[in-house]
Amino acid sequence: MNFDLTDDQAMMKETLDRLLSERANFETRLKLTQSGEGWDRKLWTQFAELGVLSLPFTEEHGGLGGGGVETMVVCEALGRALTLSPFTPGVVMVAAALRSIDALRASELAEAIGSGAHIIAFAHEEAHTSDAAFGVETRAERTSEGWSLTGTKLAAPFADSADALIVTARISGKGAHDDVGVFxxxxxxxxxxxxxxxxxxxxxxxDIVLDNVRVDETAALHADGGGAELLERLLQAAIAANAAEAVGVMQMLIDATAEHLHTRKQFGVTLGSFQALQHKAAEMLVAIEQARSTAMYAAMMVDEPDALVRRKAFAAIKAETGRTGRFVGQTAVQLHGGLGVSEEHFVGWGLKRLTMLDLAYGDAESAVAELAALGGLVET
Amino acid sequence: MSRSLSAVDEAFRQKAVDWLDGHVADFGLPAREGLSLEQDVELARRWQKVKSENGYAVISWPAPWGPGGTVTQQALFATEESKRGFPAGHLVISLGMPTPMVLRYASDELKERFVPPAIRGETLWAQLFSEPAAGSDLAGLRMRAKRQGDDWVLSGQKVWTTLAQFCDYGVCVARHDPSLPKHKGLTYFIVDLKAPGVTVRPIRQLTGEVHFNEVFFDDVVVPDAYRLGGVGDGFKLAIETLMMERYTAAADETGFGPTLARFIELAAETPGVRGETALDDGGVRAEIARTYALQQGLVAIHGRALAEMSAGRTPGPEGSIHKLASVRHRQHLSTLALDLLGPDGLRQAPGVNPKTDFHYSWLDAPTLRIAGGTDEVLLNTIAEKILGLPQDHRPDKGVPFDEIPS
Structure with a gap:
């Protein structure tokens, strides 16, 4: 295995880091959360100009053909800058969703997204969707022209700004994975x-309410009977992206914490000279390196062909990164003292973002349960 | 050892419960729904007045200030009050630390002027200790107090001052002599927060609330009569104040966060991954049992501290231990609760009641692990004062304050 970035990947990282440090600093983020749409469309256009929004689409669809590692590089940079952007639902997940639709339509969509003009959000979570596809209660019924969707989706990120939504809905039955469709x-x-x-x-x-929303046949992104598989791939793409974003947030937090320990003085010396605090910072580093390795593993596993191997990998990734992120976030806040819990300081927002990434698309406890249920964790 | 209440205390509790139940609609949880912090503090002041008119304010304080009840009775009342969601928390500092310090150290004239309105909730008091450069290292504070005839002139900045935006007065530590080693050059004062030169700037917290403030002193004149203790006694008095903070009789015995009942309710409403509801899940059940076990310990620690206070002794490490154990656990349980909440857990905290909202409780826990003595300071105290281990390195010990590198 090779863990080094290629020249192209390294250049993308550098360009993006520079753009984000100029355009997406913490003050800008605070302002964005207090007014308007809540994220920066101008920055999004600059992402488009850099090719970031075309990155994960295949060359066949007019994209740059980036894989898991390219996505990881972008998401980590977004995390480091605590950037508010719909990159994961609007680009990464869409790229994963275009696998089974016809090439012309996929190209049109990839182009619209790549240009920055078209925003897509992912509306999946409901009251009872703590575990992957289970609990989807939104229903998709057959009509003469296509489908009719009815149900309620909760807390879909960036959905208020979206031009289109990827919506999951149950085609028939109640509990089984293979009854779900992706529209x-x-x-x-x-x-x-x-x-x-x-x-x-x-x-x-x-939050989104669907009351008998009628769509034609082309709205279905899944192949017949393949909805659950597609949904699983979408969620895995999101989990990999979130794992990388979490690493970026964590890296930003440990940098800030180390800086604080070097400069803040109490008792006439820097905080960093107290061994109890050194150990806390060292534990953060151990956790981050673990998370970084997990994010790399995720980047490599998104294209794993064996569904069962992939499922096990992503349950493990989900179980690991979320909790690690919370530990790092909490420790960073603790070592910053009062600053850490003040709204005007970015450290607390890092903890909030890490918690969000832990909770998004299933929680750690459910992932552990899934892993235990899957079994086969040791070779016999 | 005995866990049951005496007949007198039980009768007191029953009477208090009946009385509290009669006021829930006007001052309890239902009355507080949707109030802004400012409105809630206002309600708390009015509630304090009602309590003071009915002998339930400062229950354990002796005449003429309080009704002369016992610490146990005060704790029983506080527990029942907290269960019903009365806004008593806003007065915990005012009546918990500054006012008792005024009672211990101020002249009779000042006690008569300041204490009764504080008991009735007409005035609120703040505690102004922390500064930007003085957090865990409280004795490193920089606010200056310069003698000027019969007065002192205070200048500098305090920070993390709870509810200062609503307070009328406060107790404050300032440096009267920077040429002395840092602990020795401090003096303790009453300050009028409405006086010219005082500016209060609220700080918004992670939870979105504004409980804390920066307070700026720009040549604020304080009469020497407002000095508590001798010149140079500031650090001793500050520690005395903090000891009250680490254990107040109003401490919530089960640990400030949402109740176990609330967690069970939530688990029962949540579909389970390993069973019909999360309540059927072995992991969740084990967590509930563990929380129950921990809370029995917390209740017992609380009881031990109260017994110490009832016997007229100062509680020892009980406060530190209670705070360390309960806040960490509160954070842990809230983390699990957010998992159970699913997508609803992603929303901005819908409410700010620490007893019912796990969301709020989770966001607020990091603050509690810092405020009133960080986890690290509490652990140091336990290591040094109880285990008798050598003191952590204090390179600035004995060094004149103005020679400590900053």
């Missing part, structure tokens, strides 16, 4: 209403 629907469709909300890390989103 791309216009956010302005008749029968669809959105209620704007703010997540606790300041990111915008919306």
């Amino acid at each position: 791309l629907i216009n956010a302005e469709a008749a029968g669809l209403s959105r209620r704007k909300l703010m997540a606790f890390d300041g990111a915008p989103g919306a």
Whole structure:
């Protein structure tokens, strides 16, 4: 295995880091959470100009053909800058969703997204979706022209700004994975209403009510009978992206914490000269390196062909990164003292974002349960 | 050892419960729903007045200030009050630390002027200790107090001052002589927060609330009569104040966070991965049992501290131990609760009641692990004062304050 970035990947990282440090600093983020749409569309256009928004789409679809590692590089940079952007739902997950639709339509979508003009959000979570596809109660019923969707989706990130939504819905039955469908629907469709909300890390989103929303055949992104598999791949793409973003946030936090320990003085010396605090910072570093390795593992596993191997890998990734992030976030806040719990300081927002990433698309406890249920954890 | 209440205390509790139940609608949880912090503090002041008119304010304080009840009775009342969501928390500092310090150290004239309105909730008191450069190292504070005839002139900045934006007065430590070693050059004062030169600037917290403030002193004149203790006694009095902070009779015996009942309710409403609801999940059940076990310990520690206080002794490490154990556990349980909440856990905290909202409780726990003595300071205290281990290195010990590198 080779863990070094290629020249192209390293250049992308450098360019993005520079852009974000100039354009997406913490003061800007605070302002964004307090007004308007809650994220920066101008910055999004600059992402488009850099090719970031075309990155994970295949060359066949007019994209740059980036893989898991390229996505990881971008998400880590976004995490480090605590950037509010719909990159994961609007680019990474869409790229994963275009696998089974016809090439012309996929190219059109990839182009629209790559240009920065078209925003897509992922509306999956419901009251009872703590575990992957289980608990989807939104229903998709057959009509003469296609489908009719009815149900309620909760706290979909960036959905209030989206032009279209990827919506999961149950085609038939109640509990089984293979009854779920994945649909791309216009956010302005008749029968669809959105209620704007703010997540606790300041990111915008919306609850969505679908009341008999009628769509044609082409809205279905899944192949017949392949909805659950597609949904699983979407969630895995998101988990990999979130794992990388979490590493970026964690890296930013440990840098800030080390800086604070070097400069803040109490008892006439720097905080860093107290061994109890050194040990805490060292534990953070151990955790981050563990998380970084896990994010790399995730980047490599998104394209693993064996579904069972992939499922096990992503359950492990989900179980690991979320909790690690919370530990790092909490420790960074603790070592910053009062600053850490003040809204005007970025450290606390790092903890909030890490918690959000832990909770998004299933929680750590459920991932552990899934892993235990899957079995086969040791070779016999 | 005995866990049951005496007949007198039980009768007191029953009477208090009946009385509290009669006021829940006007001052309890239902009355507080949707109030801003300012409105809630206002409600707390009015509630304090009602309590003072009915003999339930400062229950354990002797006449003429309080009704002369016992510490146990005060704790029983506080527990029942907290269960019903009365806004008593806003007065915990005012009546918990500054006012008792005024009672211990001020002249009779000042006691008569300041204490009764504080007991009735007409005035609120703040505690102004921490500064930007003085957190865990309280004795490193820089606010200056210069003698000027019969007065002192205070200048400098305090920070993390709880509820200062609503307070009328405060107790404050300032440096009267920077040429002395840092602990020795401090003096303790009453300050009028409405006096010219005082500026209060609220700080918004992670939870979105504004409980804390920066307080700036720009040549604020304080009469020498407002000095508590001798010149140079500031650090001793500050520690005395903090000892009260680490254990107040109003401490919530089960640990400030949402109740176990609330967690069970939530688990029962959540579909389970390993069973019909999360309540059928072995992991969740084990967590509930563990929380129960921990809370029995917390209740017992609380009881031990109260017994010490009832016997007229100062509680020892019980406060530190209670705070360390309960806040960490509160954070842990809230983390699990957010998992159970699923997508609803992603929203901005819908409410700010620490007893019912896990969300709020989770966001607030990091603050509690810092405020009133960080985890690290408490652990140092336990290591040094109880285990008798050598003191952590204090390179600035004995060095004149103005020679300590900053």
